[in-house]
Amino acid sequence: MTETYTVPDPHRRIQPPRRRVRDRRHNGLAAVDFGTSNSTVTLYDPNLPPPVLPLPADQRAVLSRAVVRLLRSEPQTDEISDLSAGQCRAEWDTLRARLGRELAGGSPEGLADALEAEEGTHQALLYDVLLALEAAQAGGTAPFAAWLADRLHRCYDEAFGTPALEHYSLFPVRLDNATLRDEVPSRLDITAVDPDLVVRLGRPLGGGAALASPLRGLKHQLDKPEFRHPLHGGARSVELEPLLGGAFAFLLDRTDEFTGAHPDRLDDAPIDHVVATYPTMAPPAVRRRLESVIGGLLGVGEVDLRYDEAIAAALFFLMRDLGANHTIGVEALRARFRAVPGAERHWIENTLVVDVGGGTTDIALITTHLHDETPPMPDAPAGSTGRHYRVVPRLRGTSGRSRRGGDFLTLQVFHLIKAMIADHLLTLPHPGGDSFPDEPETWADWQRDTTAALDPIHQTEDGRYRPGSLVAQAQLALQRDTSVAEPPTGQRSRDNVELVLGTRTAGRPDDPETAARERAFSDLWDLADDAKIGVAPDRAYGLPADIVEDIVRKVIPVPGSLPPGLGTELDPLTYEDFEAVCRPMLVEISRLAAALARTRLTGGERLDRVILTGKASRLGLAAQVVAREVQAGQGPQGRPVQVVVERKYAKNAASMGAAWAASMSSFDTAEPDEELLRQGATSVSIEVDNLLLDLPCTLSMRTPSNQNRALLKVGTPFQELPGGRLRAFATIGLLPKLLVILREVDGGQPLPWGTFRWSDLSLRHTEETGVRLDPQVWPRQIRCGIEADGGLDVHLLLWRGDRPVHRVDRTSAALRTPTPEGGFLDLDRLADRILVAGSPSAPARPALRGEPAPTRERFAGEDGMLRSALLGRIPLPPPDEDGRWAFLLHDEQGHQQLLGRLEAAPGPLVPHLASVDEDGVIRVHAGDPPLWTAESPIDVEHHPGMVYRHPLGTPKSETDDHDNPFDGTH
Incomplete structure (x- = not known):
């Protein structure tokens, strides 16, 4: 049998296989x-459906393990306030012995063992032990009762701090x-x-x-x-x-x-x-x-892709705080939140979530509102009904920093350890030039030649290496302000160390030497990561000699045996050195977090909690620096801010929060069920999608004076359009030849977010169509604005004339007012006379007049004819049960004439507006009417008011090259 082999096409694009979903797809x-x-x-x-259990399985397992640890522990002297530790231990031993006999039929050790064995069986022993421990507090001495209560509360905190995943x-x-x-x-x-x-x-x-x-x-x-x-x-x-x-x-x-x-x-x-x-x-x-x-x-x-990593992490903590039992969880929120002054049954909490991941730091400021919206039930006995709560998280702003996370901290330690090893190699004692007679190059020769290639500051007068100078130079370079670009001295420091211990691969050929460098980099990176985790205030990290020797063997140019003692005399990494090189990055991201809270919480608002998550948050130094900088950002009179560090789910928080939010958004907002409330039940409505309805940052444009002009400010509400698309719009004015849109960063440098160059648009249009845009019109007579969507994708809107024109469908449902004698309509006077009514119980009110006042617009129909119109800016009242509004005309005699009814546009429940044009036609719009759009910029020249949407170009990344740990330059 002969097999036929296909030779791969070297020009074929390499791609992954497409997923094949055949008969059915997963429901989740x-x-x-x-x-x-x-x-x-x-x-x-x-x-x-999740199992019906007294306590969710995840929380029960954590609670069981915590109680087992409690049963096997002893009261410590530092836990007892009045130095009666001996008495407390005696009471604790007596209590454990009694519970062991009563609940496990044996010794105290047997009780802990039995409780540990039944962890996954959901039997009643755990609850029996907890009830007995709670009851024992009343019969003990005050110091023992306080100690036991504190330890039990720690158990409960650990359990309820565990998200009830299976419940969701x-x-x-x-x-x-x-x-x-x-x-x-x-x-x-x-x-x-x-x-x-x-x-x-x-x-x-x-x-x-x-x-x-x-x-x-x-x-x-x-x-x-x-x-x-x-x-x-x-x-x-x-x-x-x-x-x-x-x-x-x-x-x-x-x-x-x-x-x-x-x-x-x-x-x-x-x-x-x-x-x-x-x-x-x-x-x-x-x-x-x-x-x-x-x-x-x-x-x-x-x-x-609705949830960025900061928002997703914030949603995880909202899910965790609510817990499996919303009746209990929402009451716990109310107990922790602050009452809003002057607002009845309204509580809030301001939370700053700082997610320090491997590669980025993502920050979100959330204000969570809790409203008690229990409807009045005057015929029900007082205190007998349940409550209806509405939980509404509001995004106040997001911030962060790319290439600032755990990997950057590891990179700092990497460069310090690399310099320490290089210094060790150049100072390593050796027997002399005759030590390796069978080799073409001795260790002494290598040390001398390598030192000669270094900067003069590393050499003594007689050409020898100056011990410790590479480490000192590296420490100085690494202890810089990481919020600004690295000065040339940092590159010089790394270049000097690279001459001794080569681990760079960028720009090198694909050969065995490059492969060896790659392996050495990987081993040194893993060593730095272990050192970052292993070093502590009371514990230096010793660099393992065998790993150091293995790294050196991969890249050292001297063949054969290395001098004895390699790596054994290498100084350990001290916590002081670790802190000195890692603190600058933690200070940078902490100041970003503090600046976000300081600029967004105004008018006496205060920050209540800081939640630190992400893999790098496990470092004790991270919590210390974040707490200090955020507290300093609150000013000298600021209240102490609680800092909570999430350790167990530090990495999973983003994916769990996004999964929970996406699942919750598929449910409609719960309305109060009066029958259930009368039975004493508590209902909770959670509006997770509310986080996505406000602009999370300020978008500005660069000006020649370097004073950026804010176009769309953080917190600007998005307008929800039919189809669910979110939109925020701002007018700029006359089209500049060069436009740079920036994302402002509180406490940091703004990021280029989009660019536009008029010459690029003109050239591309000429190349594609062969038609040149009129230079007398472009850009002199063209006005522009920006449109941002929910994903912060920004488009430039271009039109000729003072304002864009809206498109209306002349065949859609509309009402017409009676034509006055002479056929001339005064739009302003007509707008004063048009009323609207929704629910039959609500009186009619002006349909267009109000605050804000209606705006004068132009409408274009399918025929391209333009008509003047007034567009109301106050949302219409709720419609009647059929989803319709009644429009009435207040005539000159003071009577109200019913003109007819118009229904809401299908789709999302967005605010509806009313308009009337110069022909007396009344329409209802779901938000702003759509714009009269053009397919090509040439249409803008010939149809004033027609709008051309142009995507902004992607600006070049302004990150420092050396911030990427894995680009081969380290």
Whole structure:
């Protein structure tokens, strides 16, 4: 039998396979947080209702383990306020012995063992133990009762601080089969390219199965569409979007495997609805690229990118605080929140969420409103009814910093340790030039030649290396202000260290020496990451000699044996040195967080809580610096701010919050059910989508005076259009030849968000159509404005004339007022006479007049004819039960004449407006009427008022090259 092999086409674009959803699709969704260092997926699966248990399984397990630890512990002297620790221990021993006999039929140790054994069985022993411990407080001495109450409250806090995931049908997906963990390193290996691209995320592959160098930090390349990753041999490379597609395909395949492994409780159909989070400060092109990859390249049917990482993390904590039992959770919120002065039954809390991830820091300021909207029930006995609460989170602003996260801290430690090893190599004692007689180059020669290549500040007068100088130079360079560009001295420091210990691969050929450098970088990076986690105020981190020697062997140019003692005399990394190089970045992001709170909370508002999450938040130094800087940002009279550090779900918070929000947004807002309220039930309405209805930042334009002009300010409400699209619009004025739109960052440098150059538009139009735009019109007579959507994608709107024209459908439902004698209508007088009525119980009111006043517009019909009109700016009242409004005309004699009824436009319940044009035609619009749009800029020349929408160009990233740890320059 002869096999036929197909030779791969070197010019064929390498792409991942499309997902195949055949007979049916999964009923839920997968929320994917593709991180710089690690990735997580949370599955929402409504296949089965959650089990009805006294306590959700996740919280019960945590509570059980906490109580077991309590039973096995002893009161410590520092826990007892009046130094009666001995008496407390005696009371505790007596109580445990009694409970062991009564509840477990044995010793105190047997009680803890029995409680530990029944953790997953949902038996009653845990609740019996808790009831007994609560009751025992009343019979003990005051010091013992206080100690036991404090320890029990810690157990409860730990349990209720655990999100009730299964109650919400949320499941963390097991992604790393080797470690059985629900997060996987984002390190990427390419395992196949023909016929389709296949990648694997996780720890290194063995056996040389990868077809290219391992790729770390792919997320750093999201804003670099030109990125390519070469395959071994250099003849072919894989582009950015296929690499992203391969990574998402891996995560979704793992999710399908997870559902398939649990068919008894999960829907095992393929996932076809993906919610993807993205960095808060990522430009709009990144969001579009992710949507194109997941939906277009992989073929996923439904792609949701509404939640950036800051908002997703904030929603996780709202979910956690509400808990499984909303009746209890909402009362706990009310107890913690502050009453709004002058507002009855209204409470708020201002929370700052700082998510310090692997590659980015994402910050969100949330004000959560709690309204008691229980309807009056005068015939019900006082205190017998339940309550109806409405939870409304409001986004006050977002901020953050790309390339500022745990990886940047590791990079700081990496450069310090690299300098320490280089210094060690140049000062390592050696037996002399005759030590290695069989080798062409001795260690002494290498030290002398290497030192000669360094800057003079590292050399003594006789040409020897100046001990400690490389480390001192590195420390000075690393202790800089990270909010500004690095000075040249930082590059010089790294260049000097690189001459001793070469780990850079950028620009080098694909050969064995480059591969060895790559492995040395990877080993040194892992060593720096371990050191970052292992060092502590009372514990220095010793650099393992065997790892140091292995790194040196990969790149040192001296062949054969190395001098004895390599790595054994290397100084450890002290906490003081670690703090000195890591504190600047933590100060930078903390000041961004403090500035966001300071600028958005005005008029006496105060910050109530700071929640620190993300993998880097586990460092004690991070919490310390954030707490200090945020407190300083509150001013000298500010109240102490509570700082909460999320440790257990630090990495999963974004994917869990996004999954919960997407699942909750599929439910309609709950209205009070008076019958249930009469029975004493409490109902809660949670409006998660409210977070998306305000502009999260200020968009401005750069001016020649360098005083940026704010166009759309943070907090500007989006207008919801039919179809669910969100829009905010601002007029700029005459079209400039160059326009740069910026995203303002409180406490930081503004980010270029979009660019427009008139000459580019003119040239492109001429090339595509062969028609030149009229230079007498462009740009002299063209006006412009910007339009931002819910994803902060910005378009430039271009029109000729004073104002854009709106388009109306002349065949849609409308009413006509009687034509006056002479045929002339005075729009202003007519607007005074038009009334509207909705609910039969509400009186008629002016349909157009009010505050704000109506605006004068122009309407264009399908025939292109323009008509003057007045557009009301006050929303119409609620319609009647049929969804219609009655319009009346107040005539000259004071009578009200019914003109007819108009119904609401189908779609979302957006505010409706009324208009009347110069022909006396009354219309109802869902928000602003749509604009009269043009297909080409040439139409704008010939039809004044017609609007051409032009996407803004993507500005060049202004991040420092050295901030990317994985670009081969380190």
